[in-house]
Amino acid sequence: MTTINFPELEQLERIIEQLGGRAHTEVIERIAFKGQEFPIHCITLGSDRPDVPVLAFFGGVHGLEKIGSEIILSFLETISHLLDWDQEFLARLEKSRLVFIPMVNPVGVYMGTRCNGNGVDLMRNAPIEGEGVTRIFSGHRISSHLPWYRGDPLNMEKEALAVCRxxxxxxxxxxxxxxxxxxxxxxxxxxxxxxxxxHKTPFAFLAEIYALKTQLDRCYQHHIYKIEPTFQAYMINGDLWDYLLDAFIQRDHNERLFIPLTLEMGSWLWLRKSPLHLFSRHGYFHPLLPHRQQRIFRRHFTLFDFLHRSLLYPEKWAPLTPEQKKTNYQKALAHWYE
Ligand SMILES: [Zn+2]
Structure with missing residues (x-):
């Protein structure tokens, strides 16, 4: 079996080389597809102590939406140069850890498909059943030839299991x-x-996410994000992050906090600006003009930085005192669930 090569993977491997000994890098899984091997890389930066906060980035779960992978690669490129001189950033890394899986679904990125090489939608593949969910895009088990195919949730795909590990x-x-x-x-x-x-149940760290949202709203009044529980946009079967969150909560998590967030970039914006987009393969999911692409690369770096600093200095949002928790929880319910 030969190892595949394509532009996004080449870029990732070049960045890994640039990072050298300053990062810990590992191939966490190898996916075989049509006689070739697709590595899944994981890059870790900063402290390896178990008691530091962690911010992790995942891209390319849906191969067609490769802009996610490209943003992470662009961010890693920036970091590889910051490490040369930015003492403040280096000091942060001594007290925290950054984890990156820029390309969770390398076959999908290579093929330009939403699913992996087995035709499975990795974000519908976990053993989690949506409540009252019947639409086909919510995940189905009819055929791998249709999009949103769930595969076998009791025998999850290698890529999904690699993320879980x-x-x-x-x-x-x-x-x-x-x-x-x-x-x-x-x-x-x-x-x-x-x-x-x-499902529409409020999640365990609702008070904390509301406090974090408040912090973002206050500090960056003109930020671009609409923050909401996923179900307000759509409800699905097999969501990997629901599954991981429940697994975390079912453990004795001892006041630890794990918050999975999805950044869903509104690509209809790109479409509106150039409708011809529709006719290209990546059209819906990827900005095709280079200047637009570059703008999107930069657009989210402030958020990444905000999340990193919020994890390092969590006093205002996690953990909360029982009184703050109660107040925030009530506000969050009123804001999102009524
Ligand atoms: Zn997606």
Whole structure:
């Protein structure tokens, strides 16, 4: 079996080389597809102590939405140069850890498909059933030839299991962690989603996410994100982050906090600006003009930085005192659930 090569993977491997000994890099899974091997890379930066906060980035779960992978690669490129001189950033890394899986679904990125090489939608593949969910895009088991195919949730795909392993090893044991999964394709706005996607129950760290939202709203009054539980946009079966969150909560998590977020970039914006987009393969999900692409690369760096600093200095949002927790929870219910 030969190892595949394509532009996004080449870029990723070049960045890994640039990072050299300053990062820990590992091939966490190898996916065989049509006689070739597709590596899934994981890059870790900063402290390896178990008691530091962790921010993790995931891209390319849906291969067609490769803009997510490209943003992470662009961010890693920036970081590889910051490491040369930015003492403040280096000091942050001594007290925290950054984890990156820029291309969760390398076959999908290579092929320009939403699903993996087995025709499975990795964000419908977990053993989680949506409540009252019947639409085909919510995930189905009819045929792998249709999009949103769930595969076998009791025998999850290698790519999904690789994500679960890394989250388990790197995030579940941290006192405070955030996972940010980058997607594109829904609506006109950039959305920041928190659980659940499979039902409308308020999630365990609702008070904290509300406090974090308040912090973002106050500090960056003109930020671009609509923050909401995923189910407000749509409800699905098999959401990987619902599954991981429940797995975390079912453990004795001892005041630890794990918050999975999805950044869903509103790609209809790109479409509106150039309708011809529709006729290209990546059209819906990817900005095709280079200047637009570059703008999107930069657009989210402030958010990444905000999340990193919020994890390092969580006093205002996590953990909260019982009184703050109660107040925030009530406000969050009124804001999102009524
Ligand atoms: Zn997606």
């Amino acid at each position: 890394i989250v388990d090893q790197q995030l579940f044991n941290a006192p405070l962690s955030i996972a940010l999964d980058l997607h594109s394709g829904f609506g006109l706005r950039d959305r920041l989603w928190f659980p659940y996607a499979s």
